[in-house]
Amino acid sequence: MIGKRGQGGGQTMLALQQAMDEYLQQRANTSAAQTAELFEQLARYLVHCSDLFQDMDEDEQGEMSEWEDALEAQMMQLLDGDVEPAHDLGAAPLSRLHSGHVREFVGWFLLRESANSEMIRVAGEVLAGWFTFLRDRGYWPGRQFLEFDAMLKEVVPEAMRAAVLARALYDYARSGCAMAPEARGKPFDRFVEGHARAYALVADGVLFRFDSQQQDYGPVRLPDAILQLVREGDVFDVELGLRAGCWYIVDVGPVYPGCVYVEAEEVAGLDKIS
Incomplete structure (x- = not known):
């Protein structure tokens, strides 16, 4: 997808997909695979989980129509088991990418996809290099680069x-050490499950809400x-499970940092046999 160039060599309507492809093409062979994998994940997040394509104006919607038709056809093939899912961003312009998208991608999507701390670190390095590339090519003004750079330094x-916390909690919950000796062998009185927020830290534990x-x-x-x-x-x-008057972590998945908004709500209707 070729972006539209303005006077003076500036890129006024550079497609987001092209901005990713250009950076990937100039990467060294040793890091090209990591960059390609991360960009695939970023595109998957932007297509399926973000608001990137919401509230597009009429011109942008017109440019997207052919891409949407092709995507719909491919999804039909996917339902038949013929092809892998596509995450091409079509003609969506780079200008639609906001720092909030990248914040949520790193601080929610990658963690949801079971990324470990090393994967997050590598993702931060790849994204930082891409942001610098966009600034140096003149695709981003300096203030936009500073906004994305500051966000990345916070969220990574x-x-x-x-x-690291999620992994430690996972191992701790399964070690058996989480349960007080006097509570072992007693039935659970209640379970709650969902996205719970760490509401307050106390002397030796956490209050969830x-x-x-x-x-x-x-x-x-803990x-x-x-x-x-x-x-x-x-x-x-x-x-969480309530046993002998105390709450314990029964099972745990990803943990999301407070700098990224994640709705914290209970999953209703949990029915377990203690």
Whole structure:
């Protein structure tokens, strides 16, 4: 997809897909595979999970019509099991990419896809290099580069911390050490499950809360090494169980840092046999 160039060599309507392809083409062989894989994930997030294609004006919608027809045809083939899903961004202009998209991609999507801290670190390096490329080519003004760069420097360390925390909690919950000796062998009285927010940190644990509720669940006691990784506002994909008057982590998935908005709500209708 060829972008429209304005006077003075500036790129006024550069397609987002082209901006990614140009950067990929000039990467060294040693890092091209990592860049291509990350861009594939970014495109998948933008196509299926973001608002990138919402509220497009009439000119942009006209440019997207052929791409949408092709995508619909490919999805029909996909339903028949003939092809892999496509995540091409069509004619969507680079100008539609906001720092909030990249923040959510790193701090929610990659963590949801089970990225570990090293994968997050590499993603941050690839994105930082791409942002510099866009600035140096004149595709971005300096202020836009600074906005994206500042966002990346905030979200990448937080996402790395959340990935380490999720792994530590997963191992801890399955080790059997989370359960107090006096509670072992007793039935659970209640379960709650969903995206729970770390509402407050107390001396030796965490109070969890769902956004639409005023009830606290906890404190859930954690070892100090794990507790030091938790920040108020973090959102946990977690199942909690009440046993012998205390709340415990029964199962846990991804953890999302508080710098990325994730709705924290209970999954209703959980029915388990203790």
